Amino acid sequence: MESKIYLRIGFALLLLFAVTPGIAQTAAEFSKPWIDNEKAIVIDAFHKNSIDWRQIKTDRRVAGIIHKATEGTGVSDPKYASRRLLAKRLGYKWGSYHLLRKGETIRQARFYLNKIGRDSSDEIMALDVECTTNSLCNVPKYKVTAEEIATFLKYVKQKTGRYPIFYGNQSVIKDLSKNLPNNQLLMSVPLWYARFKENVTDFPKGIWRSYTLWQFSSEINCKPDEKCLYRVPGTKHDMDINVYNGTIEEMQRDWPMIGQ
Numbered sequence: 001m002e003s004k005i006y007l008r009i010g011f012a013l014l015l016l017f018a019v020t021p022g023i024a025q026t027a028a029e030f031s032k033p034w035i036d037n038e039k040a041i042v043i044d045a046f047h048k049n050s051i052d053w054r055q056i057k058t059d060r061r062v063a064g065i066i067h068k069a070t071e072g073t074g075v076s077d078p079k080y081a082s083r084r085l086l087a088k089r090l091g092y093k094w095g096s097y098h099l100l101r102k103g104e105t106i107r108q109a110r111f112y113l114n115k116i117g118r119d120s121s122d123e124i125m126a127l128d129v130e131c132t133t134n135s136l137c138n139v140p141k142y143k144v145t146a147e148e149i150a151t152f153l154k155y156v157k158q159k160t161g162r163y164p165i166f167y168g169n170q171s172v173i174k175d176l177s178k179n180l181p182n183n184q185l186l187m188s189v190p191l192w193y194a195r196f197k198e199n200v201t202d203f204p205k206g207i208w209r210s211y212t213l214w215q216f217s218s219e220i221n222c223k224p225d226e227k228c229l230y231r232v233p234g235t236k237h238d239m240d241i242n243v244y245n246g247t248i249e250e251m252q253r254d255w256p257m258i259g260q
Contacts, residue, residue: 001044001068001099001128001167001194001240029210030200033243034230040244040251042066042213043232044097047079053090055234062232063248064093064255066126070112071099072141080115093255095124097167098152101141105148109155124256125164126192127152134179135171146176150185163260165212167192170204177206190259192242196221198229210245212259217241 033039041061045051046068056062065087068077080096088094098112116123131137133145149166157163166189168176173193180186186207193203193211196218203210219238222228230241244251244258251258 001046001097001130029245030203032198032229033214033245034216034241037061038247040064040246040248041230041232042093042095042242042244042251043235044068044215044240044242045083047077049239050236051083052234053086056232057090058233061248062092063244063251064095064124066095066097066124066242068128069096069098069115070108072101073104073107073111075099076115093124093252094122095126095165095256096120097126097128098164099128099130099142100144100148100152102144102148105151106155109152109159113156113159121160122256124258125156125160125162126167127156127164128167129172130169132168132172132175135169135175137171146180153185153189162257163189165190165192165259167194167215169194170202173208174204177204177208181206183207188260212245213242214245215240215242 034041039061040063041059042064043062044066065083067080067083069080070076084094084096096116098108100108116125127149129144129149131139131143132149133143137143153163153166166186168191173191176183176186190212191208191210192213192215194215196216217229218240222237224237228237232239232241246254246258
């Protein structure tokens with residue numbers, strides 16, 4: 001996600017090393033699931049991430065792409081439309097995300113839906129929330145309330161018949177799980193979990209039982225001259241890489257309704 005350029009410095013150490021006793025959930029799906037060759041890989045990109053489409057095609061596990069579409073009420077990704085067209089021509093499952101800012105939530109949701117258009121019924125939608133009221137975050141424009149999150153989700157559901165996938169890092173998920181346990185709206189929304197470590201023993205309980213997508217690699221834990229958890233051919237170290245909580249075939253079958 002593009003916003004991590006600004007946010008990652010502030011909480012990278014938390015994402016990498018934090019362990020909170022008492023909320024641990026241990027399962028095979030939280031221990032390096034990307035090493036399973038049957039698991040689907042999804043990349044999420046924005047315009048500053050370079051993509052060599054010919055090279056990416058050499059990795060059969062890369063089955064989907066989720067690309068930034070919009071941010072706030074007026075920021076559009078300049079490469080969204082062209083990459084969408086090319087990716088779908090190449091046979092990839094396609095998705096988009098909106099980076100939520102504080103305020104004017106309905107206007108943001110309208111802007112996002114107008115950008116992706118009415119012909120997006122076969123595509124994943126996602127809401128990127130980088131900061132919440134009590135999460136670790138020092139960028140005020142991204143610090144949104146639970147009410148703003150709910151407003152966006154409900155509006156998109158009303159207009160499309162589907163909820164967006166909810167993207168959040170450990171701090172955001174911990175905050176929501178603590179302060180909104182058993183929230184029926186969020187429990188209905190698939191989770192896209194960002195955590196940049198090999199094994200997770202402190203997945204926050206309260207709302208989600210597990211993840212639908214796990215973003216496990218980015219420039220936080222993947223450097224140009226270092227061995228990374230996973231490398232997608234045709235991309236650089238700054239590409240966000242995700243593992244789907246299921247097989248390639250399952251993801252292709254269930255897209256765009258995965259997790260719902």
